[in-house]
Amino acid sequence: MKGTHLGEFEELVLLIIGVLYPNAYGLAIKQEIADQTKRSPAIGAIHSALSRLEDKGFLKSHLADATHERGGRRKKLYEITASGKQAIEYNRSLRNTLWNQIPELAWKKL
Amino acid sequence: MSRHQPNHTPPRLADKFLEFFCKEEWVEPIRGDLFEQYQLDREKHSKTKSNYKYWINTINFIRPFALKRNSTTLNHLAMLKNTLKTFSRQLIRKPVHHSINMLGLSFGLIVVFLAMTWVNYHQSFDQFHVKKDRIYKVMTNSYSSGETQTSTGAILEVTEQAKQSISDIEHVTRIISNWRWPSEQCFKVDENKPCVYSKGIFADSSFFKIFDFEILSGELSPLTNPTSIALSESVAKKLYGDVNPVGMEYLVDNHFKVTISAVYKDVPPTSSLQFEFIAPLQLAYSLWGQKEENMKQYSFITYMSLKNNDAQLVEEQINSLPISDKYENQSVILHPLTKAHLFSNFKNGKASGGLASYVRIIGLFAIFILAMSMVNFINLTTAQSSLRGKEIGVRKVNGASKRSLHFQFLIETLLKVIISSTVALLVAYLFVPYLNQLIDEEIQFILNKAFIIKVLTIILVTTLLSGIYPALVLSRFNPISVLKNIPFKGGGKRNIRRWLTITQISISGVIILLTSVFYMQLDYLQNLSTGYDRKGILVMEPTFSHIRNYKAFVDELKQSPLVSEIGACNANMIAASRITDRVSWGGKDPDEKTQFKPIGAENGLLRVFELDIIEGTYFNPSDTSEQIILTETALERMNLTNPIGQHIQIYGQKCRIVGIIPDFNSQSLHESLIPTIIYQVKPENTGTFYIRYDQNKPSESIAYIEEKYDQFEPFFTMKSKILDEEYAKLYREEKVISSLSIFAMITAIIIAAIGILGLSTFNTIRRFREIGLRKIFGANGTQIIRTLSTEFIWIALISNVIAWPLSFWIMDYWLSGFAYRINVPYEIFPVNLILTAAIILLLVAIQSLRVIRLNPTEVIRNE
Numbered sequence: 001m002k003g004t005h006l007g008e009f010e011e012l013v014l015l016i017i018g019v020l021y022p023n024a025y026g027l028a029i030k031q032e033i034a035d036q037t038k039r040s041p042a043i044g045a046i047h048s049a050l051s052r053l054e055d056k057g058f059l060k061s062h063l064a065d066a067t068h069e070r071g072g073r074r075k076k077l078y079e080i081t082a083s084g085k086q087a088i089e090y091n092r093s094l095r096n097t098l099w100n101q102i103p104e105l106a107w108k109k110l
Numbered sequence: 111m112s113r114h115q116p117n118h119t120p121p122r123l124a125d126k127f128l129e130f131f132c133k134e135e136w137v138e139p140i141r142g143d144l145f146e147q148y149q150l151d152r153e154k155h156s157k158t159k160s161n162y163k164y165w166i167n168t169i170n171f172i173r174p175f176a177l178k179r180n181s182t183t184l185n186h187l188a189m190l191k192n193t194l195k196t197f198s199r200q201l202i203r204k205p206v207h208h209s210i211n212m213l214g215l216s217f218g219l220i221v222v223f224l225a226m227t228w229v230n231y232h233q234s235f236d237q238f239h240v241k242k243d244r245i246y247k248v249m250t251n252s253y254s255s256g257e258t259q260t261s262t263g264a265i266l267e268v269t270e271q272a273k274q275s276i277s278d279i280e281h282v283t284r285i286i287s288n289w290r291w292p293s294e295q296c297f298k299v300d301e302n303k304p305c306v307y308s309k310g311i312f313a314d315s316s317f318f319k320i321f322d323f324e325i326l327s328g329e330l331s332p333l334t335n336p337t338s339i340a341l342s343e344s345v346a347k348k349l350y351g352d353v354n355p356v357g358m359e360y361l362v363d364n365h366f367k368v369t370i371s372a373v374y375k376d377v378p379p380t381s382s383l384q385f386e387f388i389a390p391l392q393l394a395y396s397l398w399g400q401k402e403e404n405m406k407q408y409s410f411i412t413y414m415s416l417k418n419n420d421a422q423l424v425e426e427q428i429n430s431l432p433i434s435d436k437y438e439n440q441s442v443i444l445h446p447l448t449k450a451h452l453f454s455n456f457k458n459g460k461a462s463g464g465l466a467s468y469v470r471i472i473g474l475f476a477i478f479i480l481a482m483s484m485v486n487f488i489n490l491t492t493a494q495s496s497l498r499g500k501e502i503g504v505r506k507v508n509g510a511s512k513r514s515l516h517f518q519f520l521i522e523t524l525l526k527v528i529i530s531s532t533v534a535l536l537v538a539y540l541f542v543p544y545l546n547q548l549i550d551e552e553i554q555f556i557l558n559k560a561f562i563i564k565v566l567t568i569i570l571v572t573t574l575l576s577g578i579y580p581a582l583v584l585s586r587f588n589p590i591s592v593l594k595n596i597p598f599k600g601g602g603k604r605n606i607r608r609w610l611t612i613t614q615i616s617i618s619g620v621i622i623l624l625t626s627v628f629y630m631q632l633d634y635l636q637n638l639s640t641g642y643d644r645k646g647i648l649v650m651e652p653t654f655s656h657i658r659n660y661k662a663f664v665d666e667l668k669q670s671p672l673v674s675e676i677g678a679c680n681a682n683m684i685a686a687s688r689i690t691d692r693v694s695w696g697g698k699d700p701d702e703k704t705q706f707k708p709i710g711a712e713n714g715l716l717r718v719f720e721l722d723i724i725e726g727t728y729f730n731p732s733d734t735s736e737q738i739i740l741t742e743t744a745l746e747r748m749n750l751t752n753p754i755g756q757h758i759q760i761y762g763q764k765c766r767i768v769g770i771i772p773d774f775n776s777q778s779l780h781e782s783l784i785p786t787i788i789y790q791v792k793p794e795n796t797g798t799f800y801i802r803y804d805q806n807k808p809s810e811s812i813a814y815i816e817e818k819y820d821q822f823e824p825f826f827t828m829k830s831k832i833l834d835e836e837y838a839k840l841y842r843e844e845k846v847i848s849s850l851s852i853f854a855m856i857t858a859i860i861i862a863a864i865g866i867l868g869l870s871t872f873n874t875i876r877r878f879r880e881i882g883l884r885k886i887f888g889a890n891g892t893q894i895i896r897t898l899s900t901e902f903i904w905i906a907l908i909s910n911v912i913a914w915p916l917s918f919w920i921m922d923y924w925l926s927g928f929a930y931r932i933n934v935p936y937e938i939f940p941v942n943l944i945l946t947a948a949i950i951l952l953l954v955a956i957q958s959l960r961v962i963r964l965n966p967t968e969v970i971r972n973e
Contacts, residue, residue: 026143043143044170047136051175063139070146071117076139 058084218483219534225476231553235451246444248412251459254703260456281316284410310387312394328356328372336392338371493872506589515585523577549846618862619913641774646805647833660793677715678796695758710791726769736765744785882966
């Protein structure tokens with residue numbers, strides 16, 4: 001069992017796939033990450049994360065039609081699965097709970 | 111992008127490469143993405159750059175998820191299992207041979223790991239500060255008569271103005287340390303207990319903003335209040351036990367009230383700043399009875415942190431400040447903190463060496479020794495290779511390729527290296543405390559990432575260097591002759607083995623030669639005349655009441671025959687640091703910038719140091735005008751005729767020359783002699799008493815002095831040092847090097863001996879039958895030894911020819927770092943030749959005796 005923990009980068013990729021729906025594939029995800037976060041991950045890193053997420057069952061994929069831009073090759077399009085949604089929701093609620101627990105006083109000193 | 115625009119074609123080879131390693135199912139989507147990216151790149155960049163990016167992106171897919179599961183991996187695994195099994199059987203069958211082989215390697219590795227531990231420890235100095243890369247130690251270059259002297263610290267008003275007007279400087283802290291007083295304090299809380307002497311520093315309040323010394327309790331910025339002090343955890347514990355002293359009041363020197371503002375965690379040993387307490391600068395001024403504005407022209411140890419980290423720019427900005435004009439012959443340089451520990455010596459105003467040069471020497475030694483043990487390893491492995499003949503033959507007959515045999519032997523070497531490194535690492539770890547005793551240091555075995563990476567690299571390199579040759583030799587066996595039982599002719603070309611032994615003996619020759627020169631130079635330095643008898647002088651720190659009652663104290667001390675002379679001085683006589691070129695005399699060339707060392711003392715000091723007046727008289731204590739006594743070199747530099755009674759000016763102050771004394775050394779002999787001027791000071795203005803006591807009764811004398819000390823100052827406990835011991839400490843580093851090289855030398859000799867023994871055994875075995883025949887034809891023992899050793903005589907000769915120039919070059923380089931040095935002692939070269947030849951012949955003779963005693967018929971019958 002690969003575990004259902006979601007790494008920081010994995011979470012980012014998962015969210016971006018949601019944002020790009022229904023057109024999420026490797027390069028588009030990389031560009032969106034670059035636009036939104038100013039990081040530029042290697043395209044290999046994106047695919048590696050996608051493969052991991054798919055193994056964990058957070059993503060499903062299918063091959064789309066071939067296009068001219070890709071030299072006649074098909075895209076692998078990704079979608080979030082129900083358990084994928086659960087995983088990011090869990091992360092979000094965890095963060096919110098923790099955030100709410102920080103006392104006002106902690107910010108006062110800053 | 112328009113649909114009709116023709117596409118650019120990415121590099122085909124990269125595509126092929128992708129297909130080669132990537133799982134089939136992934137090839138299409140990945141290729142598509144890469145293709146699309148390539149189109150985008152081509153619009154923005156040149157073709158070359160896009161191609162380059164395409165390659166990089168392709169290579170980036172070599173990740174587990176995309177790799178083909180190769181069916182051949184399984185087979186490799188099976189081979190590996192077989193190799194491991196063969197290896198363990200080898201170890202069980204021939205334990206002695208293999209353990210000698212690995213032990214030899216461990217020897218070399220122990221030396222390497224110990225050297226690495228030492229280097230690693232010193233490289234970890236000052237690395238724990240978060241801002242370490244932005245912190246600089248401020249140094250001052252002073253130029254005079256074409257020479258540049260670099261000293262630690264900078265003038266207060268210069269750094270003050272720099273802080274105000276240069277925006278890139280974030281914080282500046284000035285530090286007072288290493289003064290006998292007040293940097294060293296006698297802490298006393300309980301009247302009835304002796305003092306707790308602690309060394310501390312005084313610093314600006316920004317100190318804790320620059321450096322990260324952890325505060326355990328109390329204020330986070332403990333130096334803001336001018337009457338505060340922060341104590342280290344261990345000092346606080348010694349003084350107050352388990353009570354937290356923060357907020358308590360304490361009387362510094364029993365009269366100046368301060369508040370303990372914080373307790374900080376003990377400074378780690380890997381910090382170049384060491385302090386057991388820290389207090390604001392203002393406190394030091396108050397203790398000195400000085401006003402802050404009077405201190406502006408003094409030089410302080412200074413550190414600064416920069417915002418943008420452009421040290422060169424800041425340096426230029428500081429040196430072009432209007433105030434710098436006042437100090438025209440000086441310029442400020444910023445020395446990075448992370449380098450400060452390793453590079454502490456300066457030459458021509460630039461950091462040139464210090465510990466770093468020792469790091470290099472030690473590294474060289476370690477590599478030498480490792481190389482030697484690798485040679486042994488190779489020799490022993492190939493020499494015994496005939497034992498593996500059958501195994502290799504069978505493997506080859508069953509279809510093993512040369513490549514798979516190479517792989518097998520390399521893995522075997524790797525395993526051996528891993529075993530020997532584990533042993534070596536363990537021994538090195540256990541040996542560190544002894545090493546510390548040997549070199550008088552407190553190094554720790556720090557197992558950090560850098561160290562582990564180095565260990566792994568060494569394992570890898572050792573495996574490759576010592577594994578490749580045996581692997582080539584072993585895999586070359588002809589299976590037919592092996593299986594037909596034709597005796598194997600010995601692995602490897604004899605010439606290569608001979609040259610390896612020559613290399614080995616050359617290396618050990620170099621090490622032996624260098625070690626003897628280290629010793630000779632050190633011996634020379636320590637026995638070099640300082641101009642006085644260093645034995646039997648006690649350096650005592652007086653307190654205020656001793657200074658005030660100086661006369662009475664002297665009279666009291668001299669009542670016993672145990673004390674012959676006592677003198678007061680305001681400098682450290684063996685490492686005086688104050689240097690000035692502001693000395694002028696009649697007829698001085700205005701451009702001349704000769705530097706002098708002014709030392710303030712009274713007549714007693716000259717007597718303690720046996721500096722007899724050559725010309726003129728001692729100081730006249732009742733005459734309060736400025737009087738000076740010159741050393742011979744100082745007089746020579748000034749070129750005065752009839753010096754007695756003439757006036758010269760020091761710092762613009764007119765002084766009368768009353769006497770001339772012989773030269774003496776007041777500094778470490780790394781530096782060349784700077785002429786000394788002694789001026790008369792009243793005992794009230796001194797900080798150190800030097801007492802000459804009876805050398806034959808040292809403990810009795812010191813106890814007596816201590817008793818008199820307490821008579822004048824019951825509150826404090828006497829703090830004293832023995833001058834000769836302090837002098838030896840100036841050469842601590844040299845001592846360390848020579849102890850280490852003695853250690854290296856012993857290891858080198860042992861390893862070389864193993865090597866010679868290995869080669870001679872091999873040779874003798876090969877020549878068994880020849881010797882048998884020789885004996886039958888009437889050769890006697892001496893003749894046989896001669897036959898067997900001719901080769902080794904040549905080896906000894908050639909290796910000396912190689913070792914001589916190499917070691918001469920290293921020696922000369924090392925010695926050039928000393929102002930007082932010996933010439934390269936040529937006689938040690940032939941001595942080394944005789945020594946190596948003798949050792950080699952002895953080893954060969956022992957080997958030959960075994961053969962000579964054999965009955966020749968046994969050898970010959972054994973057909």
